[in-house]
Amino acid sequence: AAEQEVGRLLRDLAALPEDEDKARLTLCDQVLKLCPGDGDVLQHKTVALLNLGRFDDAIKLITEHRLQSKLSFELAYAHYRAGNTAEAHRVLEGAANSEAHRLLSAQLDNKAENYADSSRKYLQLVEERVQAGEEVEPEYLCNLLASCVYAEPEVARRAQELAKAQGENWDISFNMACALLPAQRWSEALALLEQCTEQSASQGWDEAQRTDELSVVEVQQAYVLQQLGRPDEAKEILNAVLQRKPSSVQAQVMASNNLISLRQNQELFDSMKRMKVLLQPAVDSKLSLRQRTALRFNHAALLLAMGKMDACRSAAELLAQQCPGSDVGALVMASLLAKQGKLAKAEEALRAFVRTQQQQQPKGGGAPPDSSGSNTLRCLLALAQLQLNQGNLPGAIQTLREVPDVERKLGVVATLVGLYKRTGQVEAAIQLLDTHIATHLASPSLGGTLSGKAAVVLLLQEVAQLRLKERQFQEAAEAYKKALQVDPSNPALLGGLVLTLAKFSPDEAEAYAAKLPPSAVNMEKVKQLLADPAKLSDLPIPKVTDVKDPEARKKRKGEVEDPKRSLLSERKRLARREKKRKWRLKKHSPRRPQDGHPDPERWIRAKDRTTKKSVPKKPAKKKAKGK
Numbered sequence: 220a221a222e223q224e225v226g227r228l229l230r231d232l233a234a235l236p237e238d239e240d241k242a243r244l245t246l247c248d249q250v251l252k253l254c255p256g257d258g259d260v261l262q263h264k265t266v267a268l269l270n271l272g273r274f275d276d277a278i279k280l281i282t283e284h285r286l287q288s289k290l291s292f293e294l295a296y297a298h299y300r301a302g303n304t305a306e307a308h309r310v311l312e313g314a315a316n317s318e319a320h321r322l323l324s325a326q327l328d329n330k331a332e333n334y335a336d337s338s339r340k341y342l343q344l345v346e347e348r349v350q351a352g353e354e355v356e357p358e359y360l361c362n363l364l365a366s367c368v369y370a371e372p373e374v375a376r377r378a379q380e381l382a383k384a385q386g387e388n389w390d391i392s393f394n395m396a397c398a399l400l401p402a403q404r405w406s407e408a409l410a411l412l413e414q415c416t417e418q419s420a421s422q423g424w425d426e427a428q429r430t431d432e433l434s435v436v437e438v439q440q441a442y443v444l445q446q447l448g449r450p451d452e453a454k455e456i457l458n459a460v461l462q463r464k465p466s467s468v469q470a471q472v473m474a475s476n477n478l479i480s481l482r483q484n485q486e487l488f489d490s491m492k493r494m495k496v497l498l499q500p501a502v503d504s505k506l507s508l509r510q511r512t513a514l515r516f517n518h519a520a521l522l523l524a525m526g527k528m529d530a531c532r533s534a535a536e537l538l539a540q541q542c543p544g545s546d547v548g549a550l551v552m553a554s555l556l557a558k559q560g561k562l563a564k565a566e567e568a569l570r571a572f573v574r575t576q577q578q579q580q581p582k583g584g585g586a587p588p589d590s591s592g593s594n595t596l597r598c599l600l601a602l603a604q605l606q607l608n609q610g611n612l613p614g615a616i617q618t619l620r621e622v623p624d625v626e627r628k629l630g631v632v633a634t635l636v637g638l639y640k641r642t643g644q645v646e647a648a649i650q651l652l653d654t655h656i657a658t659h660l661a662s663p664s665l666g667g668t669l670s671g672k673a674a675v676v677l678l679l680q681e682v683a684q685l686r687l688k689e690r691q692f693q694e695a696a697e698a699y700k701k702a703l704q705v706d707p708s709n710p711a712l713l714g715g716l717v718l719t720l721a722k723f724s725p726d727e728a729e730a731y732a733a734k735l736p737p738s739a740v741n742m743e744k745v746k747q748l749l750a751d752p753a754k755l756s757d758l759p760i761p762k763v764t765d766v767k768d769p770e771a772r773k774k775r776k777g778e779v780e781d782p783k784r785s786l787l788s789e790r791k792r793l794a795r796r797e798k799k800r801k802w803r804l805k806k807h808s809p810r811r812p813q814d815g816h817p818d819p820e821r822w823i824r825a826k827d828r829t830t831k832k833s834v835p836k837k838p839a840k841k842k843a844k845g846k
Contacts, residue, residue, distance in 0.1 A: 225253050232263065240270040261286060265293050274301040292319050299323065304331055318344065322359075329366050332508055338366040338374045345381055355381070357388050364394035368401060375402070389418040393436060400439075405446050412440045434465035438474050450481050457481070468505045472497055472514070479517055484524050491525065494518050512538075516547040523555060531555050546572060546598050553601060562605060569602040573621070596622060600631075612642055626651075626658040629674060636681070645685055652682045676706050683715060692722040710736055 232246045247264035251257065261284055268277040277297040281290050291314035298307035304327055311324050321340060328337035341363035348355050360382050367375040375398055382391050396411035415436045419429050437460050441453040457478045465471060475497055479490040496502070497514055506514070519534035532555060539548030549572035556565035573595045599622050606615040616638050622631050632655045639648035656678050679702035686695035699716035706712065713735055720728035820828045 225250060228253075232260075240267045243267045244271070256284065258286070258289065262290060262293070265290055269293065269297060269300070272300075274298075288314075292317075292323065295320070295323055299327060299330070325366070326362065329362070332369075334366050334369040338363065338378070341366055342374055342378060345378075349381065357390060360388075361390045361394050364391065364398045367398045389415055389422055392418060393439075397439065400443070403446070405443050409440065409443045409447070412436055412443065430463065431465050431467075434460050434463065434470045434474075435467055438470050438477065441474070442477055445477065445481060454478065454481055468502060469510070472502060472506060472510065476514055476517060479521065487521065487525050491521055494521055508542075512542050512545055512547055515541070516551065519547075519551040520554075523551070523558065528555060528559065544576075544594060546576075546594050548572075549598055550601060553598075553605075557605065562609065566602060566605055569598045569605075573598050573602070603634075612638055616642070626654045629655070640685075645689055649682055649685050652678055652685075656682075672705050676702050676709065676712070679705070680712070680715070683719070687719065692719055695719045696724075 228246055228250045232243060232250070235243050235246070244264060244267040247260050247267065250260045251264070254260070261280065265277050265280055265286075268274075268280065274297040278294065278301065281287060281294045281297075287294055287310070291310055295307045295310040295314065298304070298310060307323075307327055311320055311327070314320050321344060325337050325340035325344070328334075328340065341359065345355055345359050345363055348359070360378075363378045364382055367378045379395055379398060382395050392411050392415045396408045396415070399408040399411070416433060419433055419436075422429070422432075424432060437456050441456040441460075444450075444453040444456070457474045460470065460474045461478070475493045479493060482490055494514075494517065498518060503511060503514075515534065515538050519531055519538060522531040522534055531551065535548050535551040535555060537548075538545075538551060542548060549568055553565040553568045556562070556568060576594045599618055603615040603618040606612075606618060616635065619625065619631055619635050619638075622628060625631050625635070632651060635651055636648045639645065639651070656675060659675055659678070679698050683695040683698035683702070686692070686698060696716060696719045699712055699719060702712045703709070703716065713731060717728050717732045717735070720731060820830070825831060
């Protein structure tokens with residue numbers, strides 16, 4: 220009878236739909252009463268507990284029955300959903316290397332904001348499915364693109380290629396747009412976000428749900444518009460999103476934060492009220508570390524703009540404690556000290572953070588907190604700006620030379636070249652440009668693109684110009700030749716090379732001059748005019764306008780004034796100006812003496828001034844008294 224009952228319960232369990240987790244849990248309990256310790260039934264019960272969100276009960280069930288090895292994936296997933304990411308990592312380390320385990324490991328890295336490892340794991344999973352000819356689930360691509368927002372450029376580029384090959388999808392388009400933001404490809408990102416809005420109509424949502432889902436898209440769209448220099452449109456979108464109060468907490472927080480940043484120093488009190496709501500613990504717990512850091516940084520900047528120095532100092536110290544690997548605390552503290560006029564202390568605060576980061580070795584494989592790829596970059600740039608404001612050019616040069624991978628950063632290189640030229644260190648500027656060009660050409664992500672080639676040409680032209688100033692004509696010609704190898708069809712480069720070669724090698728200059736494109740001037744017509752000079756008189760005389768010389772223009776038009784009349788008008792103009800000056804003195808400075816000079820005692824009471832004449836008091840009249 221017991222076996223028959225167990226068989227019936229198992230048949231009922233197998234016939235249950237997937238979404239009937241409560242009924243499955245009840246049947247599993249009934250079977251376990253008759254057959255305690257059955258592994259398959261325990262696995263069904265664990266899955267039902269996970270689907271119902273009872274993660275602690277699932278962990279307890281697996282641990283009590285010692286099913287850690289058999290149900291390693293379920294145990295790691297339960298720890299992950301319960302918030303025990305370290306324990307989930309420990310479970311996965313000793314588990315099998317199946318696709319489900321690797322997918323969960325990538326998700327754990329993404330949760331811990333270790334985007335570099337997460338993106339590589341997701342990319343490997345997708346590549347294996349593509350090579351095997353299997354269908355790639357949209358969830359895999361969405362997670363891959365989401366982790367690529369802060370990943371390496373090569374991984375992000377490959378992920379975008381795979382996503383485009385899989386066709387259009389609402390989630391894929393949105394994540395692809397977000398992946399384009401760190402590369403500052405604003406126009407492409409805006410086009411994808413508009414495409415998301417169009418694709419949302421085919422998702423089967425009703426109007427209310429569609430509007431709510433599009434709130435996240437609109438927040439990102441407003442951010443892109445802000446970066447494109449269209450702040451009014453961005454404000455309009457963010458205000459509309461906040462009025463609707465979307466269900467996504469992240470959408471509300473990011474909309475309010477971006478609106479505060481758009482206002483800058485306007486409507487400070489309203490911005491502070493919004494910021495206090497965003498810093499509530501209930502909201503703070505639902506944000507990532509990057510989002511929390513951005514909010515606290517904007518809060519400190521808001522306090523600084525409102526002049527609350529003590530509160531700003533406390534916020535900066537709190538930022539440094541809660542985000543020790545981020546530079547935001549040092550930047551806020553330096554801004555506060557600089558606003559108070561303590562420039563030396565501001566420099567020391569930035570320098571101390573840079574020294575600390577340079578001494579510490581990076582731990583783990585995760586990306587640093589700031590999107591620049593280096594924790595010290597922004598602090599070094601701020602330090603150089605402070606030194607430049609004080610006229611310390613050598614100090615600014617030394618600071619910029621400390622920027623990590625300075626040869627790869629075109630903006631820093633351009634600033635250094637300008638400083639070298641101002642301090643007369645032309646040879647150092649040339650060496651820096653040569654190193655940057657070599658690094659640029661060796662980079663597969665930059666050297667082969669159109670923008671990369673254009674940058675190389677500009678840099679080589681700058682090197683040639685510097686060489687010419689130093690009268691190093693042969694080196695300048697070599698720079699022009701290298702530029703022509705990158706862009707052979709550039710006539711400006713060819714012309715510069717011809718002029719440079721003419722300084723020391725006329726024969727070679729003539730050889731290159733033969734390659735110049737034909738001029739737009741009709742040489743045959745010029746030769747005919749030179750052969751017959753009489754034809755030159757038939758040509759129209761070009762008109763010349765003397766815009767900067769009004770007297771010459773008047774002479775040409777015959778509008779020269781009579782000298783006596785012009786002298787009379789000048790006298791009238793001076794008399795009118797003197798009359799206005801006297802009127803202003805009389806109007807704005809009452810009680811002013813007649814000589815036109817202000818009275819130095821005009822702020823003293825009249826009876827206390829030295830010019831006050833003492834008037835003797837008249838004796839009081841005696842009143843008649845009655846008898």
